Amino acid sequence: MTMTSKPELKNTQDYVLIKSDIDSIPETRHVHQFNEQAIRHTVSLSDIVGLTKFGLHLVRVESGDETTQHHYHEESDEFIYMLSGKLTLRYGDDTYLLNTGDFVGFPAHGAAHSMRNDSDSDAVYLMGGSRPPIDITNYPDIERKMYNIHGKKEFIDLDNLGQVNP
Numbered sequence: 001m002t003m004t005s006k007p008e009l010k011n012t013q014d015y016v017l018i019k020s021d022i023d024s025i026p027e028t029r030h031v032h033q034f035n036e037q038a039i040r041h042t043v044s045l046s047d048i049v050g051l052t053k054f055g056l057h058l059v060r061v062e063s064g065d066e067t068t069q070h071h072y073h074e075e076s077d078e079f080i081y082m083l084s085g086k087l088t089l090r091y092g093d094d095t096y097l098l099n100t101g102d103f104v105g106f107p108a109h110g111a112a113h114s115m116r117n118d119s120d121s122d123a124v125y126l127m128g129g130s131r132p133p134i135d136i137t138n139y140p141d142i143e144r145k146m147y148n149i150h151g152k153k154e155f156i157d158l159d160n161l162g163q164v165n166p
Contacts, residue, residue, distance in 0.1 A: 010050070014049065014050070015049045015050075016049075017045065017048065017049065022043065022045070022058065025043050025048070026043075027041040027042060027043055027060065028041070028042050028043070028044070029041055029042075030042055032066075032068050032069050034069040034139060034142060034144065034146075034155075035066060035068065035069040037065065037066045038065065038066040038067055038068050038069060038114075039061070039062065039065045039066075040059050040060070040061055040065075040067060040068075041059070041060040041061070041062070042057050042058065042059050042060075043057065043058040044056075044057050045057060045058055046128075052131065053130070053131060054128060054129060054130050054131055055127075055128060055129055055131055056126060056127070056128040057126070057127045057128070058083075058124070058126060059124065059125050059126070059127050060122050060123070060124045061085075061087065061115070061117045061122065061123045061124075061125075062117065062122055063117050063119060063120055063121060063122065064117060064118075065116070065117055066114060066115065066116045066117075067087070067114060067115040067116070067117075068114050068115070069114065069139050069141070069142065070090060070112050070113065070114040070139065070140065070141045071112055071113070071114065071137050071138060071139045071140075072106070072108075072109070072110055072111060072112045072113065072137070072138055072140075073106075073108050073109075073129075073135055073136070073137050073138075074108060074109055074135060074136040074137075074138065075108050075130075075132040075134065075135040075136070076108055076129050076130050076131070076132055076135050077105070077106065077107050077108050077129055077130050078105075078106040078127070078128065078129035078130075079103065079104060079105045079106060079127070079128050079129065080098075080103070080104050080106075080115075080125045080126065080127050080128075081102075081103045081125060081126045082098050082099060082100050082101060082102045082103070082123070082124075082125045083100065083124045083125055083126060084100050084122075084123065084124045085100070085117070085119060085121055085122055085123030085124055086098060086099055086117070086118070086119045086123060087115040087116065087117055087118075087119075087123045087125070088115060088116045088117075088118045089104060089113065089114075089115050090113065090114050090115070090116075091104070091106075091111055091112075091113045092111030092112065092113075093111075098115070106129075108130075112138070112139075112140050112141075133149075133150050134147075134148070134149050134150070135147075135148045136148075142157075143157060143158040143159055144156065144157050144158065145158065
């Protein structure tokens with residue numbers, strides 16, 4: 001019987017980010033590929049420490065900006081936890097005002113969701129989610145689907161589908 005060896009671990013210090021480390025990491029500005037009004041300033045905490053099974057991001061959204069194109073995932077669960085500020089959440093057919101300390105879960109195959117900062121100050125939240133190797137993101141407002149297959153993304157517009165002949 002052969003034994004498989006464990007992968008060599010990094011120094012445990014590589015997995016620890018203290019507040020001063022996080023505060024010194026420059027944000028990355030992300031503009032959503034399907035919504036130019038959706039601008040997030042992000043520090044991808046999970047990427048920094050090498051986590052691959054789920055993502056955890058510290059996100060700041062400026063006044064007047066949106067967070068994403070209204071969407072839901074078929075395979076990925078997501079969540080947010082509000083750290084400061086206020087966001088207006090559109091979740092399915094409902095609208096909610098989110099404040100510091102609020103938590104929202106977005107299960108795979110759940111209702112479409114998006115947020116907007118309608119306040120006069122920045123909103124900051126933790127955003128997390130699973131990272132399945134294959135996922136489909138549905139954008140009902142623009143009738144589009146995006147396929148993410150092992151990191152490669154492609155999309156189709158639902159009003160421009162062809163028929164497969166038998």
